[in-house]
Amino acid sequence: MAFGASLDAVRAVEPRIAQAIADELDAQRGSLKLIASENYASPATLLAMGNWLSDKYAEGTVGRRFYAGCQQVDTVESIAAEHARELFGASHAYVQPHSGIDANLVAFWAVLSQRVESPALRRAQVRQVNDLSEQDWATLRRELGDQRMLGMALDAGGHLTHGFRPNISGKMFDQRSYGTDPATGLLDYDALRATAREFRPLILVGGYSAYPRRVNFAIMREIADEVGATLLVDMAHFAGLVAGKVLTGDFDPVQHAHIVTTTTHKTLRGPRGGMVLCQDELAEHVDRGCPMVLGGPLPHVMAAKAVALAEARTESFRDYAQRVVDNATALAEGLLRRGARLVTGGTDNHLVLVDVSAHGLTGRQAEAALLDSGIVTNRNSIPQDPNGAWYTSGVRVGTPALTTRGLGAAEMDQIAELMITVLTSTRPAADASGGASKAKYALDGAVAEKVRAQAADLLAGFPLYPGITLP
Structure with missing residues (x-):
């Protein structure tokens, strides 16, 4: 088959890379992938990335390229x-952004370009943004009127690119965060409205990476309109649920936001990449993404995006999206029945956030112990997290990937049992000095081995890429 032949070609040049590729497929086939932001792309999507489109430069947009010979790229992008x-x-x-962060940068600059055309902005557009000094950023913000961004707090489930200082968005904007109700973990729209009225942001950012509930984007648009803000929604983590018509009406960001960004993998099940959707008045500004923010577009990845988006327009994908949510609900219920503590008490999207401090563990300890047992998750902050963003007190789990493999509610209940077995069998361990460690842990090897075997038995009935055999 095509994948075997391609691996043979790689092996002839650099066998270590060929082996790493084969090993990665084996690892994914043999583990319970519960990372909420990961999935399995179709063979058609994967093959669309490995071809001659990779060899073409195509800066600009459809019909307006800075290189000749881009007819096929125009077709693919269109x-x-x-x-x-x-x-x-x-x-x-x-569809040109290379990632979700790139998509957000394009969106931020598009909003700024639409609002004002200052000398500092024009200078920044033609320079490498990483070359700007802190003084340059201060001058830019001052000339733009000290522009403000209001986004969800990191520990409430927000994302680094929504205005936080370590990210470039935190240098472009004066940022403030909105959080969740301390008692319920749910988004407090009244508190958000009050903060927006006081702060008066230029951009109100909706969207999340670890919030296990739906967001009412109709209310967020009301708040944005009330304070004269542009509503930007980053739906990278739940775009597949929007595409699959699980999130509709007030919960569909595209129907309410001025501009929407997303990745094309995660729940959308496409290649790694980004995308921006917007209303007509922002279109010309968004289309300046290259060369304003982006380098040359990746035609082979745009081809894979086209394939994945075509797949997402099918009835089978809508069924898939609904099963993702159904499976997340089943997983949450299985965990709750076995005594787990969940942020917000459950889920109504594709992810579940487990507070592992209830088991006396940090997120890092829990993540590592689960990985030892064949269960792949990622540690994640929870609201008011005492362990910070590195060690954390939570583990985020999601169902997009395992739903792609065909697992259902019954299997989710079994997975909940396996997770609880590991978490209740794991204990914190002392560090080298004998003090309490936030990273070291103790887990009986027999327990880990037993859970790995049970996970393998569970997955055996749901083979991954069953038609692909590698040499």
Whole structure:
């Protein structure tokens, strides 16, 4: 088959890389992948990335390239954008961003470009943004009117790119965060409205990476309009649920936001990449993404985006999206029945956030112990997390990948049992000095081995890429 032949070609040049590729497939086949932001792309999507489109430069946009010979790239980009518009009901789609962060940067600069055209902004557009000094950023913010961004707090489930200082978004904007109700962990729209009225942001950011509930984007648009803000929604983590018509009406960001960014993998099940959807008045500014923020687009990845977006327009994908949510609900219920503590008490999207401090563990300890047992998760902050963003007190789990493999509610209950077995069998261990460690842990090897075997037995009935055999 094509994948075996391609691996033979790689092996002839650099066998270690070929082996790493084969080992990665084995690892993914043999573990319970519960990382909420990961998935399995279709063979068609994967193959669309490995071809001659990779060899083409194509800066600019469709019909306006800085290089000759881009007819096929124009075709590919046009098809991908067409699928995106039709799939999400968007007025305009820009499919060039290489990642979700790139998509957010394009969106931020597009909003600034639409609002003002200052000398500092024009200078910044033609320079490498990483070359700007702190003084340059201060001058830029001052000339732009000290622009403000209001986004969800990191420990409430927000994302680093929504205005936090270590990220470039925190240098572009004066940022403030909104959180969740301390008692319930749920988004408090009244408190958000009060903060927006006081702070008066230029951009109100919606969207999340670890919030296990739906967000009412109709209310967020009301708040944005009330304070004259642009509503930007980052739906990278739940785009597949929007595409699959699980999140509709007030919960569909494309119908309410001025501009929407997303990745094309995660729940959307496409290649690693980004995308921007927007209303017509922002289209010309978004299309300046290259060369304003982006380098040359990746035509082979845009081809894979087109394939994945075409797949997402099918009835089978809508069924998949609903099963993702059903499986997350089943996993949450299975964990709750066995005594787990969940942030917000459950889920109504694709992810579950487990507070592992109830087991006396940090997120890092729990993540490592679960990995030893064949269960792949990622540690994650919880609201008011005493352990910070590195060690954390939570573990985030999600169902997109295992749903792609065909697992259902019954299997989710079994997975909940395996997770609880590991968490209740793991204990913190002392560090080298004998003090309490936030990283070291003790787990009986027999328990880990037994859980790994049970996980393998569970997965045996749901083979991954069953038609692909590697040499």
